[in-house]
Amino acid sequence: MKCRLCGCDATLVKSDLLYLKKFNANLYQCTYCKMLQLDFVNWLDFAYSESISITDTGLVQRNIMLAKRVLVLLSVINLKNLFPVFLYRIFKKYLKIFAAKSIKPFKSKILDFGGGYGLLVRLLRDAGFDAYWNDLYTENLLAKGFEKNSGYYEVLLSFEVLEHLENPKFELDKIFKEFSPNFFITSTLSYGNEVPNENWWYYSFETGQHITFYNQETFKVIASIYGYHYFSVDETFHIFSKQKINKELIRFYVQRSDFFYDTFARKYNSLTLTDHDRMLERIKLS
Incomplete structure (x- = not known):
């Protein structure tokens, strides 16, 4: 089969994997980009009943x-090294x-692409970020009123989304070409250099929702396809x-987000109450 990301040949690495206790599929690895992908997925409607x-x-x-990591990351994104990271x-x-004296709050718009119930958007707005929600497949429960609107988003977030994509090239084209953000920040568990055995929990045979897998x-x-620079903070981020x-500087801070978060968060003004007032005005005008 052909890789659904880069179009190169993909070779069979595992046969007759059982999903949702009744669907079978084969796992292929691209010879070029190393993405793991299932050959034939006919259970997604069933898998996404929820x-x-x-x-x-x-x-x-x-x-x-993730909200802590995003706040710390965007707060230090333009910091300069004063001395060696060690x-x-x-x-x-x-x-x-x-940092309390040096960092400047990040003010540009953020879009959570595949934002689920809206929890992350609400957390980010509560922290003081101008964040918005977008998800074609899930109801926005927690960030209503802050759906994607017109304008440019400097940052796109897409957490625990990539592994769900049946056609990753189509979605990545949308992210990198249509939105063209300065920063695309994503989380998915990368699988390392070797194809994981069947005990790897991230295959998620029980849910049938994880169908593509990535490594470095x-x-x-x-990054090469779309002309971006890339690095991983760890195997998930x-x-x-x-x-x-x-x-190295960003990796240092983000890996210690719990330590730095409270200090960095003081540089921001929460949008919780101003969002409340905006929603009241919307109700009055409706």
């Missing part, structure tokens, strides 16, 4: 963690003082940017 799987018990915790580890506690080579190819950014 858009969020009942097995996703980490949804709330994950969104809280010294940052030694003087970590002093960096809070430095895949992300490098994506990946950043694409139009301009070069300081990878």
Whole structure:
């Protein structure tokens, strides 16, 4: 078969995988970009009878963690290295003082692409970001009134979405060509250098919702296709940017988001109450 990302040949690596206890599919790996993909998926309507799987018990915790990571990342995105990053580890506690004086709040618009119930958008707006929601397949429950509108979004977020894509090239074209953000920040568990065995939990045989899988080579190819720079903070958190950014510095801060979050968050003004007032005005005018 042909890879649904780059169009190169894909070779069979696993046969007769069982999804939802009754559907079979074969797993192929692209010889070029290394994306793993299933050959024939005919169960998605069944798998998405509920858009969020009942097995996703980490949804709330994950969104809280990601909101912290986004705040820290966007706060330091333009910081310059003062000294080698290994010294940052030694003087970590002093960096809070430095950062409190040096960082500037991120003010540009953010779009959560595949935003689910809207939890992340609400968390980001509560923190002070001008964030908006977009999802064709899930009802917006928690960020109503802040759906995608016209205008340019400097940052696109897409967390736990890529592994669900039946046609990743189509969706990535939309992200990188139609929206053309300065930063595309995504999360999906990358699989490493070897094809995982059948015990890898991220295959999600029980839900049938994970159908494409990526590794570092895949992300490098994506960056090359669309003319972006790329690096991963860890195996789950990946950043694409139009301009070069300081990878080691950003990785240092983002991996320690819990430590820096409270200090950085003080630089922002929550939109919780102003959003409340905006919604009241909308009700009055309706």
